[in-house]
Amino acid sequence: MSIAKTALSKVATPKKIEAAASQRWDLFPYLVTVLAFLTLLSLFHVWSRVKVVDLNLRITEANRLLKNLQQEKNMLKLEVASLKNPARIEALAKGELGMALPADQQVIIVK
Numbered sequence: 238m239s240i241a242k243t244a245l246s247k248v249a250t251p252k253k254i255e256a257a258a259s260q261r262w263d264l265f266p267y268l269v270t271v272l273a274f275l276t277l278l279s280l281f282h283v284w285s286r287v288k289v290v291d292l293n294l295r296i297t298e299a300n301r302l303l304k305n306l307q308q309e310k311n312m313l314k315l316e317v318a319s320l321k322n323p324a325r326i327e328a329l330a331k332g333e334l335g336m337a338l339p340a341d342q343q344v345i346i347v348k
Contacts, residue, residue, distance in 0.1 A: 319325070330336040
């Protein structure tokens with residue numbers, strides 16, 4: 238008979254099952270809240286990574302543009318230096334404009 242009592246005591250009563258089910262449903266709103274928070278956290282993480290990648294692409298593009306502009310600036314400086322060359326200016330003045338060096342009588346010294 239002791240065996241039968243032990244076997245019966247291990248069987249759950251319907252009241253205990255209903256109480257356990259009720260406790261599970263009481264935790265449901267908390268579980269939904271935690272899942273919603275984790276979803277929002279995951280979305281924020283993905284958004285921030287996308288922003289970082291986008292900013293890195295923009296920085297790379299800006300650096301490339303800066304390098305091109307610096308190269309163009311150096312080329313323009315070289316062009317300005319070649320255009321300011323006195324020998325070139327003298328050749329243009331004599332050839333295209335028909336100018337000549339002034340004679341000694343044309344030079345007036347101002348004091």
